[in-house]
Amino acid sequence: MEEAKGEEVTLFGFWSSPFVHRVIWALNIKKIKYKYVEEDLCDKSALLLEHNPVYKKVPVLVYNGIAIADSLIIVEFIEETWKENSIMPQDPYEKAVARFWATAAGDGLWQFFITEGKEREEALTSVINNFELLEKELIGKNFFGGDRIGYLDISVGWISYGVPIFEEITEFKIITEQKFPLLHAWMEAFSNSEFVKDTLPPREKLSERYRNVWEAIMQKKN
């Protein structure tokens, strides 16, 4: 339906990037046909550098020749350009809450992952405080978007695989069924949803990637 207009959508990405995954999920929900270009982050293509000269990063969405960068901005662009299968809440307050948590939900998680001792404890406190608040956003809902996956689900969806991988590598559980029953259930529902299920690389491959990154960082410190 969308491609009948002769529109061309290209996504420049990298297989393990959670930012790229956000865009893939948004494109899937909106049922938009697109071409995917895998970038080698150690040898970025001339096209990528041309389309995102400011940050030189993925994801970049190119739509009819114009380039949009920054995953959350791309997701809002997709929402506003293709009107069907809406992912944003209609209510301005709910939009504001979703936009807030889209960036705030991840705060502290990376620090938790790559630090040790007191720094890690502080990061963990911040993560737990945020998750307690985020848990409340799921009361009475299957997804942050309600019955269906919405903007906030897409924005924080990387938590559904990222946190378990962090937990595995650091050998520390954050999201347990006891402590965060709603978040725990959401992670499973999100991962199994039709728009997400076949989009991710095999868990082992992702785990390996994160572990390599983690080891490299930890080695640099010690």
Added chain:
Amino acid sequence: MAGSGNSEVKLLGAWASPYVARARIALNLKEVQYEFLEEQFGTKSELLLKSNPVYKKIPVLIHDDKPICESMIIVQYIDEVWVSSGPALMPADTYDRALHRFWAVYIDDKFVPALFGMMRAPTEEAKAEAKEQALASLQLLEEAFGKISKGKPFFGGDTIGYLDIALGAFLGWIKAFEEMNGFKLLDAAKTPLLCAWAENFCNNEVAGAVIPETTKLVELAKVMQAKFKSAPPAN
């Protein structure tokens, strides 16, 4: 009418905060009646801690007891709620909207840390680095202005928009740093478009009135610098 019926609008802020200025400019452009609750420097009120438990920072907009946090999220919220009052802050075209959002994120990501980095830099080397970053980012914004404004006075075209607010709110502090350090951040030779834009912004009755006087900001900066040097930062 804006602020219609019994809807109650409060803004938690501080006179010198450029992030708070963003919210004020948006509220004023949209002719919203609101109560301004000034946070005291160095302390955080109960209301602030309750309304923004994640970051504990101003500005926080409280509309009918519901808190909205993060300055540019607040600006979008104001634009969406008071849609029939004053000009639209976000452009209509979806690509233009993406551009406004992109450069607003860039400003917070690259320009603002460099701007305040110059004040807080512990060494001359760090200060020089921050200065270079600030100037480089303004150069990119100059180019962006050329493309986005399409020959009009503002990023938003004929009227002040989302991206104008994102950067314009910092004009007070930009001028303060220029005065304190004796060099131009907005230089007519290097960033002529932004210089003209800055003048238009400050001359705008509504937006310009929100920007604090440069002398007051310079005074505050000196007080903060002295405090910063004499004690470890406690945030």
